[in-house]
Amino acid sequence: SKHGRERSKYYNKGFEHDDRTMVPHESTRRVSFKNHGRRNKHNRQRGWDSKIRALLQDDDVEMNSNSRSSERYNGNIGRNQRRGFHQRLDRPGARRFLTESPSFWYKVTIRYGGRYEKDYLLKLLGNYIKPVPFIPIGYKVSSNDATFTIEDHAAAEELLNADKRITVNDGFKINIQVRSFNPLVEIGTKIAEIMTKVMSSRYNPYTKALDLSKFHLDPNFLSENVFCPLNKENVMLAVIGIIHESIPDLAALDLSNNKLSSLNCMKSMIEKVANLKILHIGQNKIRDIKQLDALKGLNLEELVVDGNSMCDKFTSKDEYIRAVRQRFPKVIKLDYVDLPPPILFDVDDEDCKLPPSQASFMCDAERGASVVRAFLEQYYQIYDSDSRDALIQAYHDNAQFSLDCYLLPGQHSSTCSSYLSDSRNLFRIPSVERRMKLLKVGKNKIVDTLKSLPRTQHDPTSFVVDLVLFTPVLIELNVCGLFKEKDKVDSAMKYFNRLFVIVPVGSGFCIVNEMLTIMLATPEQVKKVAKLKEVVAVTAAIPAGSTSSTAVALPVEPDLATKHQMVTTLSLKSGMNLVWSEKCLTETNWNFDQALSAFLQLQKAGSIPAAAFQK
Incomplete structure (x- = not known):
């Protein structure tokens, strides 16, 4: 109403949360409650109001502690009551809504809350918003304001709507401010x-x-x-x-x-x-x-x-x-x-562990190792010779061969230029016709292709051999390692991976399918092979039962526990440290007797460096 709006202009002139009504001089009073003892217009209500407040104050506090509705009751006499109206001065207006905090915390500030006891103030707030749960956290008083944190959005919204609706025992109304709060916690x-x-x-x-x-x-x-x-x-x-x-x-x-x-x-x-x-x-x-x-x-x-x-x-x-x-x-x-x-x-079941990895694998070590060793020795003895014509006997009449040359990012194509023209990398050759042309079919075309490749010298100490399948009618063999080109003095070491599918023919074997992959060797691969050579630099001087210049070792490796025992034993017998003892055994294909014999001969020749005996 108009009178209500006029009256609101004079609210809180002295204190922000003062709910005592101040009457403007120009207002027209319909009912007079004059204090006839004092007629000064500036003090005309003071004595009478204070008497009424004194009479009603005890009832007001008692009601605040009993029920939510009574807590909202205003014990002071407002202007409407002097007019004879019996409505509450703090009648609720439009409800205020609080946006949920992104951090899920809310900071509550009670202006001038430091004037009151903590327990008294919190009890008033808790009773007012019942039955909504209310747990204040980190209660503090600063600059006469009381602050605390709550976590419940419903409680925060109820407290926001309780602003200036709860009267304390000195007649003032509580000013409550609620806002989202992202706390900064310093862990001292x-x-x-x-x-x-x-x-x-x-x-x-x-x-x-x-x-x-x-x-x-x-x-x-x-x-x-x-x-x-x-x-x-x-x-x-x-x-x-x-x-x-x-x-x-x-x-x-x-x-x-x-x-x-x-x-x-x-x-x-x-x-x-x-x-x-x-x-x-x-x-x-x-x-x-x-x-x-x-x-x-x-x-x-x-x-x-x-x-x-x-x-x-x-x-x-x-x-x-x-x-x-x-x-x-x-x-x-x-x-x-x-x-x-x-x-x-x-699930990686702890009871079902994978077998330990092996440098080389033989699916049938008892029968397959000797066959594979003989095949690879003969093949690479011819392949690394000055003429590869004899390889025609190693291939089936209808054999198929494909070559793939792959460069890692940053590697220049000139390092593998001799192989790129015949490379059948399916990711780089979308043309079906081109793919078929690069697939070499028949032993004559295959050997012609091999002859066109640079002359090589493979390093048998770098070979890793996997015999994947060994049956009377079919053998699948994978071998990889390092090689260099003979005709280029400064040529980079290269890595190869060769997959052979072999079938028995008469008393021998022939290749029916071969896939050769070539790429530059990584520095790690070159370094690893160089370390292996440090131990047994003159292994060729030790009789190994073969006169081939390219002796291919196909070890039937012991398990890890046995290897550890062999390394320890060789270290004790030779005086070398564990690292060099392991290198010696690795170079001699984990043949303990051969490793010990190699050590004795190299020690006699003074070829073992002093670093091998540093422990």
Whole structure:
């Protein structure tokens, strides 16, 4: 109304939260409550108002403590009441809405709240917004204002709408300000000590479980007015650090109800809490299943994520389980529900370990090793000679051959120019006609192609041989290693990989299919081969049962435990350190007697460097 608007102009002239009504001089009063004892117009109501306030004040405070409706009652006499109207001065207006905080925290400021006792003030606020839960965190008084933090959006909105609607015992109304709040938490010595105390009180050593649910509401924090939310990155990192130092064998961790929206800051748990099997992160603010990718390396068996909005995005239970198991394949309990056992090939079963890798592999070492050794010795003896014509006997009449030359990024084409013209790299040759032309069919075309390639010298110490298939009717053989071109003094060392498909013919064998890949050797490959040669530089001087200049070694390698024992024994007998002892055994194909014999001959010749005996 007009009178109401006029009256509002004179509100709070002295104090921001003063609810005493000041009457303008020019107002026309319809009902007079004059204090006839004093007629000065500037003091005409003061005596009478103070008497009424004194009479009503006790009732007002008592009502504030009894019910929400009575707490909103204004014990002071307003102008409308003097007119005879019995409506409440603080009648509610339009409801105010509060946008949800991105950080999920809200800062509440009570203007001039420092004038009142903390318990009294918080009790008034709590009673007013009942039944909405209300837990103040980090209560502080600064510049006569009281401030604290709350986590519940509903409570924050209720407090916002309680602004200037709660009257305290001195007749003033409470001015309440609420805003979104992104707290800055500095972890000093005091807070770090409290955090350690909190975590210690929540750890169960018998089950190796740590309960950090509602971490910020722990009584140890509240009693010290410390605000320490786990959804702040530095707090989470500090907690993980304490776990790593104090309880590295932690098996179960509960992080539910901590306003967590991002898990990226928890990546370090993969290394620092590697034994974790049970993780509860339910009732948080995780919106996307992809957040779990940050924890993908944990071998979790039980996971709780319900209560996060991400769970609502799945249309079926199976889809939900599948998405979780893509990240944690060993999970057998999800959201407190037992799951069917995971499919074994989805999981790296600890009981099903892969066999150790071997430098060379023989699928049938007993029968195949001698056959493969003879074949490769004869083949490369001819291939590295001045004439490759004799290789025509090694190929079937209808054999097929293809060559592929590949350059790594940054490598110049001139280093492999002799091979690029015949290269049949299917990624670089889209033309079917061109592909067919580069496929060499028939032994004559194959040998002509091999003769056109540069003369070579292969290094047999670099060979790695895999006998993939060995049957009476078919052999599949893969060999790779390093070679150099004879006619180029400064030519770069090259790497080759050769796949042979071989069939028995008469008393011998012939190739029916071959694929040759050539590329520049990497510095690591060249360095590795050079180290192997340092140990047995004159192995050719030791009788090896073959006069071939290209002796191909096809070891039947012992297992890792046997190798370790052989290295240790050779080191004790020879006096060489373990590194050089292993090199010697590697060069002699893990033949202990031959390795020891080679050592004795080289030592006698003074060919072993002093570094071999430094331990």
